[in-house]
Amino acid sequence: MDVLRRRGNQFIDHYRAGKPPVLVFEYELVIDGASLERPCNYMLLRIKPEPGEKTDPTKRPYVVFDPRAGHGPGIGGSKEKSQVGVxxxxxxPVYFxxxxxxxVPGQTLRDIALAEKIFLDKVIELHPDAEAKPAIVGNCQAGWAIMILSALAPEQASVISxxxxxxxxxxxxxxxxxxxYFGGLMGGNWLAAFSSDLGGGIFDGANLVSNFEFLNPANAIIGKPYNLYSKVDTExxxxxxxxxxxxxxxxxTRDEIVELTSELFIGNKLTRGHIVSRDGTPVDLREIRAPIVVIASEGDNITPPPQALNWILDLYDDVDEIRANEQTIIYTVNRSVGHLGIFVSGRVAVKEHAEFVSSIELVETLPAGLFEMIIEEVEPEGGVMPGAPSYVARFEARTLDDIRAYDDGRDDEKPFEVVAHMSEVNEGLYETFVSPWLRPFFNEGLAEFQRFLHPQRQRYFWWSDINPFMAGIEVAATAIREKREEAGAENIYRRTENVMVRSAETFLERLTTQRDLMLEQFFKGVWTNPLLSAFAGEAASFADSRKPHASRRKEIEELRDLKLAAIAKRCEQGSFRQAIMRVIYAAIRETGKVDARGFAAAQEIWKSHPRFSEISRAELKAEAKEAALMVSYDIDKALDSLPxxxxxxxxxxxxxxxxxxIAEWRxxxxxxxxxxMVRVENILGTSEANGHGRIVPRSAKPVAAVPRAPKSGSVATRKPTLRSRH
Structure with a gap:
């Protein structure tokens, strides 16, 4: 009870302080969004390093974007082992x-997007000598926002997570x-507008928090409080x-929540190309040029893996299209952590996020395609976070079938098309016939009083010192602490208590499962109804939903042919470095994987070579991309032209x-x-001269030291294709 009392007091103190970010790191304000031409309530903060530590201004800066989904900012840096911390x-250099x-009254999501673009421009300006453009990290809804930003301004980021x-x-x-299913059960987007009108044009984020707790009442009502009660001495x-x-x-604002629910949650418009910028430019995620790292979890019931990954299936028909578009997409799926744990858990911070930071140079130079980042625990070597477990990441080539395996098919998405259409109808009816009559009755004072009475806030007030009945709790708790003797884990009463609580929690979880199944069946019963489908226009012979998915196949193939022609001209030109890079990328393609430790070792080897040390990092990166492109399109020609x-x-x-x-580092x-390597030696004619030191192939038969003839189906015998072994 005393901890709950302190929680209530903390809630009031945080409110009186203006609800600053919950960052555990010191920070300073760089740009206040309220001062921009189109003002908003966003701001850019620079994170200060711990006393005695320094950041390297030549290293790429990191910019972390926290979600605005009912809660405040700072969760991405709320502890030392966090996205900011690693x-x-x-x-x-880290910015938040x-x-x-x-x-700010009247602000919209587009105003925020413009502010975030200005923030990134400022970070780039502050670090003119940095090795690369900023790496940007977006959590939950903020990830959706930075993907839109990166599609409209692809030159601003070096890597996206x-x-x-x-x-x-x-x-x-x-x-x-x-x-x-929630949006469909409520009849669509009109409810967000209605809630905002009741709030005097403001939507209360406490409603979103209630939705999260409604999703898992067993944890909210039993699991979380009991975890505190049973571990009150340490928790x-x-x-x-x-x-x-x-x-x-x-x-x-009303505009923000209506646009967010309409464009993202109910409309699902981003991957379908239905979102446009302020100047009318369609947002196409295929325009993003920086590598994209997607972090998801099978334990996440708010953003499950299909929601985090199926946008890849929406944009591309196969991995060849990803390669032809010169896009690198990497994903990693945690097996158990919940939604908040993806950006709150210290375990995830020292594993997924730390490996993202430590492997970022490898991520940036991976060839175009689809990869899975697999993280394995290894013997401790210090790592990014001292005292934490050590991990090493490897990247394995994947196909779209690997993405499809996280879902059970996409037929269950068809009713959402009806929901999206009917949501627009219902919102239009509400805006025309209800909202104009409702708005005049709710001013700012009444709206503020309603927010004060919200159950999410009242539970903190009632357990604080504002409640006179809590007056003796602190005294009693202090007296108990002085003479406290904790019951051991084998205590019969404690074991009985634990069994009873876990049984109640399990019972509530089963009720929740039945409730969810009932809601799903109700959703399907309503939105698969032929009458509603007809009203939504889905039953029409030439309805848009019946038309095939808009593909860029022809455009991609034309682009591929142009690139192939250009590559054919450049394939026999290049430097010593280009030759080395071609073989390295050929090895990645042949094995279908590369690990971060191997890349780091290879990097140390080639960096020490005088031919590599004489050029800048940007020039080396450009040559690596060129080599990866050539190997991706035609590995035979890329290798056969090495001489x-x-x-x-x-x-x-x-x-x-x-x-x-490089090959023999392990x-x-x-x-x-x-x-x-045998093939390369044969092509270069060095196998005989260096036979005593070369790597022995799997076959014991000697290989003639002559250039390899084009094999059947190679660029010499047929039209080039993007198909690859993996």
Whole structure:
């Protein structure tokens, strides 16, 4: 009871202080969004390093965007082991995009997008000597926002990471993922407008918090309180730290919540190309040029993996299209952590987020395509977060079938088309016949009084010192602490208590499962009704939903042919570095994977070579991208033309020696790499001269030292294709 009393007092103190970000790091204001030409309540903060630590101004800066979904900012940096913490420990300058409790009157999502673009421009301006453009991280709804921003301004970021972001909101498994049904059960988007009108043109974020708790009442009513009660000697501070953020309810304008629910949650318009910028430019995620890292979890019932990943299926028909568009998409799926844990959990911070930070140079230079980031625990080596477990990431090539495996098919998304159409009809009826009569009755004073009476706030007030009945709790708790003797884990009463509580929690979980199934069946019963489908226009012979998915196949193929022609002209031109990079990317393609430790070792080897140290990082990155492109389109031609790049015997032997050092950094060389090295030596004619030191192929038979003839189906015998082994 005393911890709950302290929680209530903390809630009041946080409110009186203006609800500042819950960051545990010191920070300073860089840009206040209220001062911009189109003002908003967003602001750019610079995170200060811990005393005695410094950030390296030449390292790429990190910019973390927190979600604005009812709570306040700071959860991405609310503890040392966090998204902010791992980037700061690695020596990167870190910035944080936060927001104030109340929006600027009239602000829209497009105003916020413009402000965020200005923020990124400022970060780039502050770090002219940085090795790369900023890496940007977006959590939940903020990930959706930065994807739009990156599509409209693709030159602003070097790498993008989105965590728990619902880019394809209709997706999910039947019998699971009930939150996607809520909009349809309420009849669409009109309810968001109605709630805002009751709030005097302001939407209360406490309503969204209630929705989250409604999703898992067993945890909200039993699990979370009992975890505190049963561990009250050690759990109090962690509980209070989290509650400081959870109890900070923030507000949105009517335009913001209506646009957010219409464009994202109910309309699901981003991947269908139905969102346009202020100047009318359609938002196309295929315009993003920076590598995209998607972090999802199978334990997330708010943004399950299909919602986080199915946008890839919406945009592309196969991996060849991803390659032809020169886009690199990486995903990693945690097996158990919940939605908030994706950007709150310390375990995720020292695993997924830390590996993202430590592997970012590898991420940036991966060839175009689809990869899964697999993270494995290894022997401790210090790592980004000292004292934390050490991990190493490897990246394995994947196909779209691997993405489809996280879903159970997409037929269950069809009713959402009807919901989206009828939502627009219902909202139009509400805006025409109800809203004009309702708005005059709700002024700011009445709206503020309603927000004060919201149950989410009242539960904090009643457990605080404002309630006179709590007066003796602190005294009693202090007296108990002084003579407290904790019952052991084997205590019969404690064990009985635990069994009873867990049984009640399990019972409530089963009721929740039955409730979710009932809601799903009700949703389907309503929105698969032929009458509603006809009213929504879905039953028409030439309805848009009946037309095939808009594909860029022809455009992609034309682009591919143009690139192939350009590559064919450049394939026999290049430097010593280009030759090395072609072989490295050929090894990645042949094995279908690359690990961060191997890349770091290879990087150290080639960086020490004088031919690599004489150029800038940007030039090296450009040459690496060129080599990856050539190998992606035609690996045979890219390798067979190596003698054109390495014209002298000395250069060829020097190149082979360097490649051997890179390949042999670890004893368990992959068989594909061994065979590739033999092939390269044969192409360059160095196998006989260096036979004593070369890698032995799987076959014991000698390989003639002659250039490899084009194999059947290669660029010499047929039209080039984007198809690859993996």
């Amino acid at each position: 980037a700061l420990k690695a020596g990167h 995009v936060a927001f104030r409790p109340k929006p 989105i965590a728990g972001s619902p880019l394809s909101y209709w997706a999910g498994k039947e019998g699971k993922d009930p939150m996607r 109090a501070e962690r509980y209070l730290d989290f509650e400081r953020w959870w109890s900070g309810h923030f507000l949105l 054109m790049l390495l014209t002298s015997r000395q250069e060829r032997e020097e190149a082979v020696a360097l490649l051997r050092r 004893p368990d060389v992959a068989p594909e790499v061994k065979d590739l």
